[in-house]
Amino acid sequence: MKATLTIQRGALGEIPRVESFDVGFEPGQSVLDGLRALRSQADPTLAFRFSCINANACKECMMLIDGKVDYACTVRLKEGVTTLAPLPKKTLVRDLVTEIAPPDERL
């Protein structure tokens, strides 16, 4: 099966651009699985956060998925288009990465 990930890209201060990628998947795979495959197969410059991969323990992969705030590690890939964007209420860093560290844990 094939999913199309339509991703808002760019760094803070740049005009956001939208890029689409097709990625093959098996039922049950997560959006994070798709993003990781996309980096090794198509575009290694795509920036997104994650740490624990599976367990929904680190809570780092939060983003806007089809307009809703959710975890990329728990939302499943689906056939057709899935739109991904950075969290709207956090300061953008780049692509899907936003400033989510607690203020007293920043440099």
Place this chain on the structure above:
Amino acid sequence: MRSAAEKNITLDTTHIESDVLVIGAGGAGMYAALEAARAGASVVLADRSLIGRGGATVMAQMTVAAALGEQTPDRWEHHLSDTLVAGRGLCDERLAALLCEDGPRRLREMDDWKVGWAREGGRIKQAHAPGHDRPRCAYVDFLSTGPAVSRTLRSRLNVVDGVRRIGELLIFDIAVHNGEACGATALHLTTGRPVTIAAKVVIIATGGLTGLYRRNSASCNMGGDGYALALRAGAELIDMEFVQFFPIGHLAPRLVGMDPIMWDPFRYKLGGKLLNADMREFEEDYTTPDSRSDGRYVLTRDLATYAITKEVEAGRGSPAGGAYLSFQHVPEAEIRSAFGPVVDRLAANGIDLARQPIEVAPIAHYHMGGIRVAETMQTRVPGLYACGEAVGGANGANRLSGNAITEALVFGACAGRAAAQSASQGLLSWRPEAAHSALDLLRSAKDRDAPNLAAVVVELKKVMSEMVGPFRTGENLRAAAQAIERLKAEIGELPVSSAEKFDPVLIDWLDLRNMLLVAQSVTLSALARTESRGGHQREDYPMSDDNWTVNQIAGFSSEKIHLGRSIPSGDRTVA
């Protein structure tokens, strides 16, 4: 080709000073920071991820071993005896004794800090895990031990003075001056700025190396970077060939929101049958009385890994390439009462244990080897310490279940105390020139033609999984060593960059520089050890050999890994 400077990347280096720098904010790092601060030191606690969110501790779902004697009388010496048996002759007895003796104190402190150990009749409940002579393993229901331990330590860090927490800080070099560690150099991921940190003592708490394998139960940041930092700083590694594979890691259907090693507690509580493609139980086919079996129904981890691997090789594997694990014989109500809300999380993944088997296969779980330290957690480099899974030796050739979080807490506390004491006696010996070569490396990052480094990471994991996995041969190990050399040449000696802030290409390059060195140390150590023991199984040398009751020590000089041998350290009175 443009250099970073030409792209106007801000290269203003941020400089920070503290008594103690702790690298890695998992269970061990957080405990080290708390203990060092309690002893009066100023501490910087750094992590490449968010504080207390990455690493292995937060992923752990089951047990923590300590001789609390809450429900069954126990003494730490019994725990030590079990740990040494599991370690098959290779434990550093001083470290193992420290783990077992101090474990109860740490678990009680966590209890005071309201971690929420499961209780029964007011007493802490202790499960009986394989390899222990009695119930000894505390836990937090349901499958919440690791997250509860992480949350508790994060909460403590919020209320103590003296610890500055800095996330998103990728430390890639230890600064050494006159043979002593004096700080470190880092890339701050979200700003892209170089950072130097001056410290009287540096503690490496970066966990293990299971991220080198395709299927593993750790966070993505566990590619063994702390081992590479230690090697390049002049410290030694010990027993790098001993990787523990967990036999029944989740394989299929795709399961999200859960730790892949979660089926172990299910088997403790409910049994569960391992079946091959013919839906036939096969565990007993492998329980002939030999050194790999403990003779009980539940196979030890190494034997179960062997059994599943052999069934797959014989063409009797499940569709995804593992074995079936079935709980269909267990009444639905019993499954519900044992695992409560977890049953709903499984249902959300389309899994109904009463009606269907799931598929499992061996998964890289823990690394027994690591940085060689003395009883104070100091490496042979003055000012450089290590703690947690990053330390090698305490668990010998095979780790007893439940010892990993205990080790994180005990060794973390020990390193934090020793570091604070050492820091109270010394001055900062920081010299800017100790960071020059690391800063130069970062500044040389270029947006140049290079292979897709994310694909190189995938390829390295494939090499390690297929050739340096649970079952090894000389031929495969030599092929792996060659593949690693080829990948080293492919990534080149200078970093690749693609952007100013949060640059995943530069992160991959810095990671690969470390991962390839660490993968090489595992492969060469495995090639040299011509016997089978614990987590290291050679199909061309299937028996254990008394001549190999020695630790292998790896050092690094002139850009090469050098291996030596050493008799395991005996008990503390002899040491």
